[in-house]
Amino acid sequence: xxxxxxxxxxxxxxxxxxxxxxxxxxxxxxxxxxxxxxxxxxxxxxxxxxxxxxxxxxxxxxxxxxxxxxxxxxxxxxxxxxxxxxxxxxxxxxxxxxxxxxxxxxxxxxxxxxxxxxxxxxxxxxxxxxxxxxxxxxxxxxxxxxxxxxxxxxxxxxxxxxxxxxxxxxxxxxxxxxxxxxxxxxxxxxxxxxxxxxxxxxxxxxxxxxxxxxxxxxxxxxxxxxxxxxxxxxxxxxxxxxxxxxxxxxxxxxxxxxxxxxxxxxxxxxxxxxxxxxxxxxxxxxxxxxxxxxxxxxxxxxxx
Numbered sequence: 347x348x349x350x351x352x353x354x355x356x357x358x359x360x361x362x363x364x365x366x367x368x369x370x371x372x373x374x375x376x377x378x379x380x381x382x383x384x385x386x387x388x389x390x391x392x393x394x395x396x397x398x399x400x401x402x403x404x405x406x407x408x409x410x411x412x413x414x415x416x417x418x419x420x421x422x423x424x425x426x427x428x429x430x431x432x433x434x435x436x437x438x439x440x441x442x443x444x445x446x447x448x449x450x451x452x453x454x455x456x457x458x459x460x461x462x463x464x465x466x467x468x469x470x471x472x473x474x475x476x477x478x479x480x481x482x483x484x485x486x487x488x489x490x491x492x493x494x495x496x497x498x499x500x501x502x503x504x505x506x507x508x509x510x511x512x513x514x515x516x517x518x519x520x521x522x523x524x525x526x527x528x529x530x531x532x533x534x535x536x537x538x539x540x541x542x543x544x545x546x547x548x549x550x551x552x553x554x555x556x557x558x559x560x561x562x563x564x565x566x567x568x569x570x571x572x573x574x575x576x577x578x579x580x581x582x583x584x585x586x587x588x589x590x591x592x593x594x595x596x597x598x599x600x601x602x603x604x605x606x607x608x609x610x611x612x613x614x615x616x617x618x619x620x621x622x623x624x625x626x627x628x629x630x631x632x633x634x635x636x637x638x639x640x641x642x643x644x645x646x647x648x649x650x
Contacts, residue, residue: 403546404478405620406546409545412619414567414568415572416515417507417513417525417572425553426553431513437453439456439558440575440576441456441576442578443503443579446495457484457543467538470632471561472631475617476631482547482550483540483543484541485538485540486539487539490534495531495579499579501529503576503577503579504527504574504578505574506525507574510523521587522587526571526587527569528583528586529560536636538636541574542560543557554572555570556572559571559574565602568587583598599650602627613627614627
């Protein structure tokens with residue numbers, strides 16, 4: 347098995363939550379000593395992936411207790427309360443559609459091979475509120491090519507587990523289950539698009555989408571599909587859950603655009619968990635420099 351799972355990472359390579367708060371002091375010290383080039387690959391990725399604004403990580407207890415995961419209920423506290431029923435081992439991912447190597451893969455086989463150095467990414471996630479999450483993840487661009495998508499693969503569709511016995515929210519008609527999401531192929535292949543397997547150097551908690559979830563940090567949180575069991579390469583833009591449930595409110599692209607209001611609220615300001623006051627919402631959630639080129643020539647009001 348080539349993937350280095352969270353349980354296999356030596357304690358010395360995992361940054362404890364309390365040390366994240368002192369990261370600026372650490373960086374200043376390493377810069378003064380001229381040893382930044384000696385930082386391990388995971389650290390280099392953390393700093394390279396971060397936009398310029400303040401990225402103080404949200405406390406672990408907040409990240410794991412304040413979630414949207416409707417498969418376990420509509421309240422943001424429901425996932426932490428009810429997700430313990432989810433069994434994530436063993437786990438399989440089905441790959442199908444326009445590719446040369448479809449099949450059903452055990453999770454460890456699906457994720458391998460990848461570079462064990464590409465592990466920790468500190469990224470902002472935003473809805474009407476926002477968090478800064480130190481994800482343990484692998485760029486999707488390191489995984490998809492092994493299935494040899496064909497020229498007909500223009501989009502990637504993702505599907506969440508459907509199992510009402512484990513996921514009590516699926517016993518309701520809250521949404522049309524299973525949860526579906528999708529990305530354009532170039533979005534999926536962007537280096538900031540991750541398949542997350544953990545956070546804060548620990549295995550991904552059930553309430554955060556264990557064992558495998560999508561992270562596209564320049565998009566609103568509903569694009570970050572959780573507990574993925576199927577990936578399908580498709581030619582046409584796939585149906586996605588929230589674009590189907592509320593097409594006037596939730597578009598396929600879900601790019602953070604503070605100039606386009608949600609029909610029921612302004613999106614110009616956001617509240618970061620743990621902060622009293624709201625702050626300006628940044629275009630593309632602060633990642634414009636990295637991703638704006640994906641949408642050159644597109645009307646981002648129409649393609650919201």
